Amino acid sequence: MRYPEAVWQAEIELNGDVPWSDEEPLTGVQWNELLPLTGTDVDIIHATHQFAFAPPLRNDTVAVFDEQPDFTRNLKDSPDELSRERIRMAVNAYLDDADAPLKSYNDFVTFSKRGLLEEELDAALSHQPSREWHLSIDDAHRLAPAIARAIHHAEPRSNGRRVGTATYTPQAPLGSSNSGLNADQEVTVVFDDEDTLQTVRVVPDMSQAHVVLGLDAFPTEPLWELNTGVSFDLNSLLKPLERILWRRREKQLRVVQVGSNANHCTHGIGNTEKERALVEEIRDRHGSDFSTAITSKAAEDTLKQMMEDAGVDNPTILTFGEQNSRNVLGDEDVGLVVGCIDMGDGPVLDRLAELGLDAQPIRTSTDCFVCDGNGCRQCNHTGKKRAKGRGFVGPDARVAERICDSVRRDEVKQAISRYGRNPTDSTDSATVYVHTNVIRPSLLLDDDGEGVDIHADTKSNVIAFARDRDETTTKEVWDNTSASRKYTTEVLNELVEKGFATLRKKEPYGTHVYTVSSDTPSDHFVDLG
Ligand SMILES: [Zn+2]
Structure with a gap:
């Protein structure tokens, strides 16, 4: 089915019913299309990570994830996401339907945290809403009962976080023959130290797959575990040296690190003078072969303008995050990757708490500039400024640093891999200049330059x-x-x-x-x- 038709059909379906697969509407529709196939002799089905929620694709199968899935729900306030406001309304509606002794989300969170009305709330939360509730109540949400239970059972973890989980079992559609399948999903919520919901993660229960395989050049095992519920044994397909040879000989990709700074660009380009000089130099050296780059969303416009000023017609800029789904750079001979992005300390601490681990960001003795030492969210209520670099202390500091690196390094690594030989042309090759030091030198680097000196x-x-x-x-x-x-x-x-x-x-x-x-x-x- 073509994309526009699928969207159109999804809209029709959603007006009248709960989506079949209990997933996003479009996935639900696409899944319906796949259903007949699963009953026949099909050896391999390629699908996006979302389809791990479809029980027949994960029960009694060999499930292979290409790249680490991320089943964290986006809590931003956009209409098609599960925003905090949407969750608040859905939990309110559910508490009402369950005839709970509390009817407001805020009271419910506070009472749960303090262990008040424990038995009454427990009893109310065993309520399973009817099919009619989903169809007739605007604020109803299929995940509301599980989210409410996860909130109610949240326990204290490191750094003032609280973490709770609950199982969500989707109801099979009326008349479905697949009602015996394990359709369970694990719902996890993480509250930060100010009782703000920071993470909702909904992970398919992979326990009935024959084998779960994960393909990842630089795996961060704790994140794999959070997103699959599986703890993996590591196995290398290629030794480091073989990997270097593959990249150089097969992909014919040459990677050059420029300068020795991380160049964080989560909020834009820090030193525009340097970046401009670099762009001009690459343009001088490579002429019209240089027309593409990858950087952060915040740095995109500035970099584009710099490239235009240097004489590049119509530069193509991809941003970290979107690069993986766009295969437009395979034919390019020259590339530039600018800076790295950082998830910030908060999300690292949220994930540590989810894993039941403990570590803190390294701090200086200087007072935090936001709160002057009084303690605020920025400094994790320590009153002290974050030390330079992205170091952590505590029993699980190494895990914290790996989680932090998973975004910094992985996005850069992915960006670099966008370039390289077009597989259909054996003479094709590429050089990528990387203006950050967060790459793994032993595995990725062919050359380095001192960078820009103003x-x-x-x-x-x-x-x-x-x-x-x-x-x-x-x-x-x-x-x-x-x-x-x-x-x-x-x-x-x-x-x-x-x-x-x-x-x-x-x-x-x-x-x-x-x-x-x-x-x-x-x-x-x-x-x-
Ligand atoms: Zn502070």
């Missing part, structure tokens, strides 16, 4: 003066600029080292005479490796 005024003056002479000497330069003799010598020798100048000694005194190339940039150096 010069202070004195240095610019020395270079500009020397460049504009046919020949010059150290003495002539320091006589005409504000630089010291020692500094002038250093700068001129650096120009020679970088190939921008030549040096000869003029007899009888051995005077150093420099010839600086006319295209030497005076305000910055870029070393692309």
